[in-house]
Amino acid sequence: MDSDKITIHDIAKLLNIDSSTVSRALNNSPRVTEKTKNRIIAKANELGYQRNHLASNLRLNKTNTLGVIVPRISRHFFSSAIAGIEETAYKLGFNVIICQSLELLEREQSNINTLLANRVDGVLVSISMETENYDHFEGLKQRKIPFVFFDRHCNIPETSSVLIDDFKAGFDATEHLIIKGCQSIAHFSGPLHLEIYKNRFEGYKAALSKHNLDFNDALLFSSRLMEQDGIDNVNKMLALSFRVDGIFSANDVAAISAMQQLKREGITVPKDIAVVGFSNETISAIIEPSLTTINQPGFDIGRSATELLVSQIKNGTKHTTNEHIIIHANLIERNSSQKGKQPKD
Amino acid sequence: MDSDKITIHDIAKLLNIDSSTVSRALNNSPRVTEKTKNRIIAKANELGYQRNHLASNLRLNKTNTLGVIVPRISRHFFSSAIAGIEETAYKLGFNVIICQSLELLEREQSNINTLLANRVDGVLVSISMETENYDHFEGLKQRKIPFVFFDRHCNIPETSSVLIDDFKAGFDATEHLIIKGCQSIAHFSGPLHLEIYKNRFEGYKAALSKHNLDFNDALLFSSRLMEQDGIDNVNKMLALSFRVDGIFSANDVAAISAMQQLKREGITVPKDIAVVGFSNETISAIIEPSLTTINQPGFDIGRSATELLVSQIKNGTKHTTNEHIIIHANLIERNSSQKGKQPKD
Numbered sequence: 033m034d035s036d037k038i039t040i041h042d043i044a045k046l047l048n049i050d051s052s053t054v055s056r057a058l059n060n061s062p063r064v065t066e067k068t069k070n071r072i073i074a075k076a077n078e079l080g081y082q083r084n085h086l087a088s089n090l091r092l093n094k095t096n097t098l099g100v101i102v103p104r105i106s107r108h109f110f111s112s113a114i115a116g117i118e119e120t121a122y123k124l125g126f127n128v129i130i131c132q133s134l135e136l137l138e139r140e141q142s143n144i145n146t147l148l149a150n151r152v153d154g155v156l157v158s159i160s161m162e163t164e165n166y167d168h169f170e171g172l173k174q175r176k177i178p179f180v181f182f183d184r185h186c187n188i189p190e191t192s193s194v195l196i197d198d199f200k201a202g203f204d205a206t207e208h209l210i211i212k213g214c215q216s217i218a219h220f221s222g223p224l225h226l227e228i229y230k231n232r233f234e235g236y237k238a239a240l241s242k243h244n245l246d247f248n249d250a251l252l253f254s255s256r257l258m259e260q261d262g263i264d265n266v267n268k269m270l271a272l273s274f275r276v277d278g279i280f281s282a283n284d285v286a287a288i289s290a291m292q293q294l295k296r297e298g299i300t301v302p303k304d305i306a307v308v309g310f311s312n313e314t315i316s317a318i319i320e321p322s323l324t325t326i327n328q329p330g331f332d333i334g335r336s337a338t339e340l341l342v343s344q345i346k347n348g349t350k351h352t353t354n355e356h357i358i359i360h361a362n363l364i365e366r367n368s369s370q371k372g373k374q375p376k377d
Numbered sequence: 378m379d380s381d382k383i384t385i386h387d388i389a390k391l392l393n394i395d396s397s398t399v400s401r402a403l404n405n406s407p408r409v410t411e412k413t414k415n416r417i418i419a420k421a422n423e424l425g426y427q428r429n430h431l432a433s434n435l436r437l438n439k440t441n442t443l444g445v446i447v448p449r450i451s452r453h454f455f456s457s458a459i460a461g462i463e464e465t466a467y468k469l470g471f472n473v474i475i476c477q478s479l480e481l482l483e484r485e486q487s488n489i490n491t492l493l494a495n496r497v498d499g500v501l502v503s504i505s506m507e508t509e510n511y512d513h514f515e516g517l518k519q520r521k522i523p524f525v526f527f528d529r530h531c532n533i534p535e536t537s538s539v540l541i542d543d544f545k546a547g548f549d550a551t552e553h554l555i556i557k558g559c560q561s562i563a564h565f566s567g568p569l570h571l572e573i574y575k576n577r578f579e580g581y582k583a584a585l586s587k588h589n590l591d592f593n594d595a596l597l598f599s600s601r602l603m604e605q606d607g608i609d610n611v612n613k614m615l616a617l618s619f620r621v622d623g624i625f626s627a628n629d630v631a632a633i634s635a636m637q638q639l640k641r642e643g644i645t646v647p648k649d650i651a652v653v654g655f656s657n658e659t660i661s662a663i664i665e666p667s668l669t670t671i672n673q674p675g676f677d678i679g680r681s682a683t684e685l686l687v688s689q690i691k692n693g694t695k696h697t698t699n700e701h702i703i704i705h706a707n708l709i710e711r712n713s714s715q716k717g718k719q720p721k722d
Contacts, residue, residue: 059494060487060490060491060494062487065483066483066486066487066490066513069486069490070486070512070513070516073490073516074516074519077519077520095491095494095495096494097491097494097495099474104456105450105451105456105459105475106450106451106453106456108451111449111450111451114450114477118477118479127476127487127488127490127491128476128491129444129474129475129476129491129492129495130450130474130475130476130477131472131473131474131475132459132463132475134463138410138411139467141411141414141415142405142407142411142472143472145405145411145414145418145472146405146440146442146472146473146474147474148418149404149405149440149442150440150442150474150495150496151495167415168411168415171415171418171419174419174422175422288663292663314660315659315660315663318633318660318663318664319663319664320665
């Protein structure tokens, strides 16, 4: 048989199955079982069909694949979000490929180009800490590839996002420390050009204001919130001329390294300094004292973002892309904020 | 200009840059800066070059992309390995896309098909706990897509792998417990059809034998080593008619949940039962008592596997694919195995 003239009907006939099943299998649809898919792909290879299949995929511009870009796959919040994305995507008939930006703008731009080269049908993205230039997202728009921001987003027009209310979460975390008796609360922030950190910081200030506490900018420590940043922030904080009795950290990683540094300095958490984190990393429930934190429902955020993206893919170019969904985030009260009490197991 | 006739030379001329740079940019080579790449892609889009570019990519069958398949991105070992893969791949001029199997054979088969549909140049894979059928790897071979196993591998001919010496690591972990005074050591294993768990188990038995301790199959607990498995294993272990004084768990996740369950049952680690884990998850250094474990150098394994894969890609079909690299793994001694001592901070 001349391999250039092989059609899906030839493969279907030889395997005694429907042409539509062959077509779905060659487009890698999850609706076909892997066993059948493998039989079809083996037969297609044998007949030399592969090139036509790829050309057809190219023509249709469909791969049934969603691309995901996150800063770091190792963070609990992002791996939970990816779990929600994958479960939802598979149910809706899409495969998922993942890229990390490692908090670098250039890597994020490169990720977008990789996903474009791989002809994904849509992209879910949580931006890096360096992302202040948004041209790469304009590139997606020009190519009519739908994309949805989750958690970390850019304020650019006609884009959709699934977020938590970072202002409210920052407010709740800070008010919790005030209610527990803190009067001088430091805030460990991420880069303030990012919406999420700006909003958490605004929430912190609003809670201080509501309770008639002055905002003191010596108590704002802005960093990338890595492990070392928590340590450095504590050292700077202890060098201040006045006493601090609470810390609201915009992530758990910096909160935990801060607690370890406080311990090394002979300061007791929560008695001397109460601490509240953000994200509910797995480790937060296990360390001693356990860390009070904001629970970001990663799985729900991932699911919701995927449903939104797939609906945009299915609506084609007619979609309205200006949709914003807010997912509820709650404070989980643990031992690190129980001021006046000793930590218990 | 007729978009069907646009060449890379037209784009190069209009932007006043080299054709080779345009070609590299359109093939998404990391050797071109993202800024230049974006200028080139914008111009190519404007001229309607995209289809030709993709067709050319298709013809050359090159995307400068490596695919990675791991069971779970959230495990420290796998995220470290991915960090090593990404750093090495970018240096060598490749982008990276990641898929998770979530320990499911069907998902792993689907991942392979997704990566094939996306025309990756090579694949790095650590197999799922369910993988007893290897046909999907034969599919990669038939298509002449090089692939390298890392950590969890299959014993199939003419494939390459980068591993640790799991037998030696299992031996070292068990001998360490014996030296610390344990006489009745349970082993929490993963599925024994997987080479890594079989080898860790063989190492455990060899250490018992060297020290004249009998192997008792009532002390072998085989599971998927999830959090709940550690709890279930402890409950089964405590129901035995004889006393256990040590546990060697083939991962840290089950070791840690086991320690928490022992605590709930009023049993002190390490005084009553000493525990050694495997993988050196981040949390292992932080919990109390801290967990003695085998440090699997994920970053080095990822780097080595990537170098091996890229050399195979560059050698084309002439490569010999039967190469095996062993990376050294060492025991990290912490408090959970200090039998007779109280845990310290």
